[in-house]
Amino acid sequence: MPRHRSEPSRAPRSSRSIAAGITTAIILLAVAGLPSRAAAAAPARPNVLFIAIDDLRVEIGCYGASHVTTPHIDRLAASGMRFDRAYVQAAFCNPSRASFLTGLRPDRTGVLDNTTWFRSRLPDVVTLPQLFKESGYQTVRLGKIYHGEKSMEDPKAWDAALYPKGTERGGRGEGRNLTGGEVPWCRWMAAEGGDEDQPDGQIAREAVAFLSKRPQKPFFLAVGFHKPHDPFVAPAGYFEHYPLDELKLHRDPPDRAADVPFAIPPRGWKTAFDKFSDRERREFLRAYYACTTFVDAQVGKVLRALEDFGLAGSTIVVLLSDHGYHLGERGWWNKNTLFELTARSPLIVRAPAMRAKGQGCSRLVEFVDIYPTLADLCGLPPPAGLPGRSFGPLLDDPAQRWKDGAFTQLVRGRVAGRTVRTERWRCTEWDEGRQGVELYDHEADSGEYSNLAEDPKHADVLAKLRAQLRRAFQPEPAKVRQDAGE
Ligand SMILES: [Ca+2]
Known part of the structure; x- marks a missing residue:
């Protein structure tokens, strides 16, 4: 049973009259169409638990990676929906x-x-x-949701916010920088102390404390975990899941062609990565996986609290990572590319009334769809002009026909990179093709190693995908500075 009361929207936008707000809401609802069945049958005002993980690629148990220990995220997927083709809009x-x-x-x-x-x-x-705050929800942020603690935050969004820092003890332990200090962030540490000596353990603790109060008002609880983002620090016990000599290193096909010039960031880090010994590669993998299992344990505490305090049946859970990651593929050990490894990201959603619990969904969804989806599921009118589309209907029927493209972009200097993923293909243009074009057939080449852009056999599909990119993006590349990293 939902624990909260159904109550009317408390606060239309301050600059509008109530009547104008209602009129706008009616128009927007008409434009958006009827709510999905998952929304229609849900509690009137479900809570939202929004879990953002940092730099977690799609290499966890429920996505088929049995060598990575993530029992709690796996359990969430088993009771919700795992999106197998979910793409971020920037990596x-x-x-x-x-x-x-x-x-x-x-x-x-x-x-x-x-x-x-x-x-x-x-x-x-x-x-x-x-949107949730202005609609009468209690909004709480714990940890990293926007980038940066304060400078990039959104004060308009939260009723309360906390950014735990960990303890001094949690900053001590055994470890090293894998580049001899050349790349400062590239270090791991098997830390002293327990989970709650780390910021992520404290974030989980605070989330559990919030839920233990059994909030009577609908809430939007955003829980932003930092790991497995670098530096790769986790309590020492998590490293024991991954003995170094049992870790399998990735090897690119030895005969693969060189990447187009901007595909991998043309910076100094790659030079340092190229010097890795296999021992260092294994240490990197162990540390990343240890941090993944550590984060999974924190997720488990929060999910358990939802159950313990009677909130699971009235709370929508979204779990995502802000993008994927390379772990040695193409010689790269970071994010910020336009390959499947970084554009694709974990996304798991559990809504109380959804029909297809425990299923996977192989339809394309984009992270810009999350906003309209949560608005849909909670009956809130989203702002006009959002480019995304609620994937609420997929929560009931994941096989239905859906989007025909997912788009991701970045800028390197003044060169814009843009990519589209369809259910079969990936097509990428750099500077609208002047600095390179890539075409990969995922039916034959899931690693995106064989660039078919020059192959006349695929000229038609290439032309179609390039036209799709033209329609999706502004013609003028964004003239902004771009930093690699973070
Ligand atoms: Ca990130």
């Missing part, structure tokens, strides 16, 4: 988060680097948590 932190938290694509937010605050470009945009 590093700030641009991706600014996109899915505003529901706008990066070329619309103007945020394509880690230093631009979205409100400097879009001062009046209504963000996802802000």
Whole structure:
């Protein structure tokens, strides 16, 4: 049973009259269509538990990676829906988060680097948590949701916010920098102390404490875990899941052709990665996986609290990572590319009334769809003009026909990279093709190693996909500075 009362929207936008707000809501609902069945049968005002993980690629148990220990996320997937083709709109932190938290694509937010605050470009945009706050929800942020603790945050979004820092003890332990210090972030540590000596353990503790109060008002609880983002620090016990000599290293096909010039960031880090010994590669993998299992344990505590305090039946759970990651593929050990490894990201959704619990969905969804989906499931009118589409209907019937493309973008210097993924193909253009074009057939080449863009046999499909890119993006590349990393 839902624990909260159904109550009317408390706060239409301050700049509008109540009547104008209601009229707008009616129009928007008409435009958006009827709510999905999953929304229609749900509690009138379900809570939202929004779990954002940082830099977690699609290599966890429920996605078929049995060598990575993630029992709690797996359990969530078993009671919700695992999206197998979910794509971020930018493959590093700030641009991706600014996109899915505003529901706008990066070329619309103007945020394509880690230093631009979205409100400097879009001062009046209504963000996802802000929509819930203005609709009468209690909104709480624990840890990293927007990029950065304060400078990139959204004060309009939250009733309460906390950014735990961990303890001094949690910052001590055994470890090393894998590049001899050349790349400062590239280090791991098997830390002293327990989970709650780490920021993520404290975030989980605070989330459990919030839920233990059995909130009577509908809530939007955003829980932002930092790991497995670098530096790869987790309590030492988590490293024991992954003995070094049992870790399997990735090897690119030895005869593969060179990547187009901007495919991998042309910076110094790659030089350092190229010097890795196999021992260092294994240490990197162990640390990343240890951090993944550590985060999974924190997720488990929060999910358990939902059950323990009687909130599971009235709470929508969304679990995502802000983008994927390379673990040695193409010699790269980071994010910020336009390959499947970084554009694809874990996304799991559990809604109380959904019909297809425990299923996977192989239809294309984009992270800009999350905003309209949560608005749909909670009966809130989303702002006009969002490019995404509620995937609520997929929660009831994941096999139905859906989107025909998912788009991701980045900028390197003044060169814009843009990619589209269909259910079969990936097509990428750099500087609208002047700096390279890539075409990969996922039916034959899931690693995207064989670029078919020059193959005359595929000229027709290439032309079609390039036209799809033209329609999706502004013609002028965004002239913004781009930082790799973070
Ligand atoms: Ca990230």
